Amino acid sequence: MDKYEIIKMIGEGAFGKVFLAKGKVDNHQSVIKEINLTKMPVKEKEASQKEVILLAKMKHPNIVTFYSSLQEKNKLYIVMEYCGGGDxxxxxxxxxxxxxxxxxxxxxxxxxxxxxxxxxxxxxxxxxxxxxxxxxxxxxxxxxxxxxxxxxxxxxxxxxxxxxxxxxxxxxxxxxxxxxxxxxxxxxxxxxxxxxxxxx
The missing domain is CATH 1.10.510.10 (Transferase(Phosphotransferase) domain 1)
Known part of the structure; x- marks a missing residue:
């Protein structure tokens, strides 16, 4: 996560938060989904890992682009394309x-x-x-x-x-x-x- 600077939190769910961030090297904006794995039931942990695998396979202009994922201190981070128009x-x-x-x-x-x-x-x-x-x-x-x-x-x-x-x-x-x-x-x-x- 050292490569990114968090700009602001843009969403929150039962098991995690979503942040708008930018790369420290290229200033490119992206969304980082932070999933707290500590209190998460086993099935939800598996679902989070599956989401990463599925996102990595999807390459299409009408699907949010997956950039990378990493795990640090019982937290899973999924880095994705930022869609500036919101939902x-x-x-x-x-x-x-x-x-x-x-x-x-x-x-x-x-x-x-x-x-x-x-x-x-x-x-x-x-x-x-x-x-x-x-x-x-x-x-x-x-x-x-x-x-x-x-x-x-x-x-x-x-x-x-x-x-x-x-x-x-x-x-x-x-x-x-x-x-x-x-x-x-x-x-x-x-x-x-x-x-x-x-x-x-």
């Missing part, structure tokens, strides 16, 4: 009821769909697609899918998952009914989440 939910709230331009909505929808296709082609389910996990570039034109904390790797595209995870507002019918689900479930779930968020 989509924040952007929706900033509209204060004013509708987005239809072309902008379609552009974001296509971009996230392309990011989603990229991860599904690699047999990964995101499992928590929502406006808070979609990040925007500085000018707000480019949308990127982020936060792979509860993503799951499938052995093949036909394998069905059974674990009930995700944000309750955006759960698909299969998950609510405790039925198996696959990548098709998550495409529908994303579309539903997008429609719900866009009407706020």
């Amino acid at each position: 989509l939910m924040r952007r929706i709230n900033m509209q204060r009821g004013v509708l987005f331009d239809e072309d902008q909505i379609l552009a974001w929808f296509v971009q996230i769909s392309l990011g989603l296709k990229h991860i599904h082609d690699r047999k990964v389910l995101h499992r928590d697609i929502k406006a808070q996990n979609i990040f925007l570039s500085n000018n707000g034109m480019v949308a990127k899918l982020g936060d792979f904390g509860i993503a799951r790797m499938l052995n093949n595209t036909m394998e069905l998952a059974r674990t009930c995870v995700g944000t309750p507002y955006y759960l698909s019918p299969e998950i609510c009914e405790n039925r198996p689900y696959n990548n098709k479930t998550y495409v529908c779930k994303y579309m539903f989440a997008w429609m719900l968020s866009s009407t706020i």
Whole structure:
């Protein structure tokens, strides 16, 4: 962590914090996710390690870029791309009821769909697609899918998952009914989440 200077904390969760930082050598801004491993149950520790592995595999313009990870003093640090436009939910709230331009909505929808296709082609389910996990570039034109904390790797595209995870507002019918689900479930779930968020 000596290579980075922390600018400010930009988020906090149950097991960690998210910081805006810049490189001491190149002044390049990035996001550092700090995960405290000391009080974390074994399953969550494994999920954090899996997130690092998954992020390292994802190379796509519509997925938040993974830079590096390191572990120091029972803390895991994940260094990622900084998206200066914040998350989509924040952007929706900033509209204060004013509708987005239809072309902008379609552009974001296509971009996230392309990011989603990229991860599904690699047999990964995101499992928590929502406006808070979609990040925007500085000018707000480019949308990127982020936060792979509860993503799951499938052995093949036909394998069905059974674990009930995700944000309750955006759960698909299969998950609510405790039925198996696959990548098709998550495409529908994303579309539903997008429609719900866009009407706020």
